Amino acid sequence: MPGSALPHGGSGRTAGAQPGRGAQPGRGAQPGRRAWLDHRGRVLGPLAAGAAAAVIAQGAPGLAGLRSVRSALFPGLAGQGWPGHVALTFDDGPDPAATPLFLELLRDRGVRATFFLIGSRIALAPGLAGEIAAAGHEIGIHGWEHRYLLLRGPRGMLDDLTRARDAVGAATGTVPWLFRPPYGVLSGTALLAVRRLGFTPVLWTAWGREWEPGSTPESVSATLLSGLRGGGTVLLHDSDCTSPAGSWQAALGALPVLLDECERRGLQPGPLGEHGPRWRPPGEPTPGPASAR
Numbered sequence: 001m002p003g004s005a006l007p008h009g010g011s012g013r014t015a016g017a018q019p020g021r022g023a024q025p026g027r028g029a030q031p032g033r034r035a036w037l038d039h040r041g042r043v044l045g046p047l048a049a050g051a052a053a054a055v056i057a058q059g060a061p062g063l064a065g066l067r068s069v070r071s072a073l074f075p076g077l078a079g080q081g082w083p084g085h086v087a088l089t090f091d092d093g094p095d096p097a098a099t100p101l102f103l104e105l106l107r108d109r110g111v112r113a114t115f116f117l118i119g120s121r122i123a124l125a126p127g128l129a130g131e132i133a134a135a136g137h138e139i140g141i142h143g144w145e146h147r148y149l150l151l152r153g154p155r156g157m158l159d160d161l162t163r164a165r166d167a168v169g170a171a172t173g174t175v176p177w178l179f180r181p182p183y184g185v186l187s188g189t190a191l192l193a194v195r196r197l198g199f200t201p202v203l204w205t206a207w208g209r210e211w212e213p214g215s216t217p218e219s220v221s222a223t224l225l226s227g228l229r230g231g232g233t234v235l236l237h238d239s240d241c242t243s244p245a246g247s248w249q250a251a252l253g254a255l256p257v258l259l260d261e262c263e264r265r266g267l268q269p270g271p272l273g274e275h276g277p278r279w280r281p282p283g284e285p286t287p288g289p290a291s292a293r
C-alpha cells in the first residue's frame, strides 16, 4: 500500500506499515467522484463507502487521528515484536487443497506459525483445523465470515467473533486470543467487540500480495523480502477462497525463500505467541528475551 492518497498504486508499502488505512479514499470507477478502496485496491460499494467514511470520521481529523487512536489503544496492531523474531502468519484457511501442503513444508523446516482461520471454513474442515493445532501451530480467528467489518453493527460483530472463537475451540481444543480482521479493515465497532471478548487484534508489516492476478513464487518472494524486517509480522494466505484460484501456490512457492532469508539474516520465524512481551495470551506470564531474539 503506497503512502500517497491512493492506497494501491503499487509502491509496495505494506498495509501493516500504516495499518489503520484499510479503507481509503481514492479513484473510483466513476470519474470525478470519490470512491473508497480496501487494502487490495478494490472499490467498496456505496454502503461500505459510507461506513468507511464514518470510521474515518471517528478518528478526526482523518487518518492521522485514527492512527493516533489506534496507537493509544493497540500499540502492537501492526505486529511489531522482538527484533530477532519474525512472526509468520497465514490467513483464510483451513483449506483442504492447500493447508496440508503448508503444514508439510513447515514441519520439514521445523517452523511453527500462526494460522488465522475463518470460522465458516472450520465448519467445512474441522479435522484439518485440528491438524493445524496438533502440529503445534497457533490458531487465531479471521472472523466467522470473511466480510468487511465496516458494515457490521455491534451485535453482528460480537456474534461473528464469538461464533469463530467457539468453532476454533470445538475443532482444536484451544482458546484463540488473536484476531485479524478480514481485508485488514478495522472499525470502531470492531475494536469495541475485540476488546470486550479479550482478543488481541493484529495486522502485518510485510506481505506477499499473492492475491494479485498473475502472482508467482518469484513475485511473492520479492515482495515479501522487500518488506522483511526483524520484529515484523509476515502475512501469507494458505487458501485462495478470497483471491484468484491457485494464488496460494505462489505463496507456498515463496515460503522456502522467506525461510531461507530469515535464516541468512539470523531471524527466527515463529508464531505471534513467541513474538515478544505484548504477544502473550491474556493472563500468561511474559517470557524474557532469548538469546536468539
Ligand SMILES: [Zn+2]
Binding pocket: 091, 092, 142, 146, 182, 183, 242
Ligand atoms: Zn483474509
